[in-house]
Amino acid sequence: MKPVYKRMLLKLSGEALMGDKEFGISSDAIRIYAKQIKEIYDTGMELAIVIGGGNIFRGLSGKDQGVDRVTGDHMGMLATVINSLALQNAIEQLGIPTRVLTAIEMPKIAEPYIKRRATRHLEKGRVVIFGAGTGNPYFTTDTAAALRAIEINADLVAKATKVDGIYDKDPIKHDDAIKYDRVTYDEVLAKDLKVMDATAISLCRENKLPILVFNLLQEGNMKKVIYGENIGTTVVE
Ligand code: UDP
Numbered sequence: 401m402k403p404v405y406k407r408m409l410l411k412l413s414g415e416a417l418m419g420d421k422e423f424g425i426s427s428d429a430i431r432i433y434a435k436q437i438k439e440i441y442d443t444g445m446e447l448a449i450v451i452g453g454g455n456i457f458r459g460l461s462g463k464d465q466g467v468d469r470v471t472g473d474h475m476g477m478l479a480t481v482i483n484s485l486a487l488q489n490a491i492e493q494l495g496i497p498t499r500v501l502t503a504i505e506m507p508k509i510a511e512p513y514i515k516r517r518a519t520r521h522l523e524k525g526r527v528v529i530f531g532a533g534t535g536n537p538y539f540t541t542d543t544a545a546a547l548r549a550i551e552i553n554a555d556l557v558a559k560a561t562k563v564d565g566i567y568d569k570d571p572i573k574h575d576d577a578i579k580y581d582r583v584t585y586d587e588v589l590a591k592d593l594k595v596m597d598a599t600a601i602s603l604c605r606e607n608k609l610p611i612l613v614f615n616l617l618q619e620g621n622m623k624k625v626i627y628g629e630n631i632g633t634t635v636v637e
Contacts, residue, residue: 404628407446407522409549410437411542411559414452414483416616424455425486434490436622437527441496443626446522448552449529450545451487453479459537473537477504480541484531485509497526503535503544515551522552542596546603546611557609558625559596560616565633566595580633588635595635604635611635 412433419426440447456479462472481502488498499521500510510531511517521528533544542559549557563571564579566588571577580593585605588595595601595613604611614621614632624631 401627403443403445403626405555407554409448409554409557411545412451414454418455430490434494437491438494439622447527450541451483452541470537477532480533481531484529488529499526500529500531503532519552540597542600546600550607550609558612561613564615566593566613582634
């Protein structure tokens with residue numbers, strides 16, 4: 401069987417790395433993700449990853465700690481670099497060549513983000529992790545995921561979440577929440593469905609980049625995504 405996508409961008413939230421912990425990085429959680437990433441890598445598909453930083457720092461929460469928004473966002477972007485390095489290390493331990501490319505230059509620890517360099521790494525079969533979000537405050541890593549996916553011509557942005565798709569209301573709080581198999585970008589924006597922020601959705605809409613929201617922790621789901629089985633929720637035109 402061949403994967404249905406040639407190049408995919410996987411968006412992982414920072415919180416996913418916490419596992420059962422309240423903060424930071426759980427070594428068990430990161431190993432689970434690395435194993436899932438290996439499943440993708442082994443199919444020969446080209447894979448890029450954007451990881452959030454919410455397990456360490458979020459710009460908005462900095463306000464409570466007396467940190468202004470821009471500084472907080474800078475701290476948040478640095479948090480994504482910490483996560484990127486941790487993930488790179490875990491993936492490399494499974495024998496997968498991986499490069500971290502950051503939107504804020506820090507050449508002692510990672511390569512600067514250059515689109516052509518990123519695509520070259522992908523063509524050579526390396527997993528590429530994009531760190532430091534978009535490099536700009538007032539954006540999110542969801543927007544970074546959409547932006548990078550478009551820049552590298554990915555066929556799909558796969559967003560890993562704790563729930564198995566997009567619902568009309570929060571399925572954790574409401575028993576009667578209904579899951580969508582497929583929604584349009586416009587519906588997501590009009591109904592303010594919690595998928596990605598509006599900037600990320602608009603970018604995907606403008607560039608016709610499909611988004612798949614799915615639960616990465618459910619055994620076998622990664623394979624289903626790769627082979628185009630109907631899981632999660634797809635956001636399309
Ligand atoms: N951030 C930013 N610009 C970006 C991406 C991220 O300023 O392009 C900051 C922002 O403060 C955000 C934090 O980095 O709160 C962590 O990212 P995010 O909240 O998206 O992570 P996640 O929720 O996916 O863990």
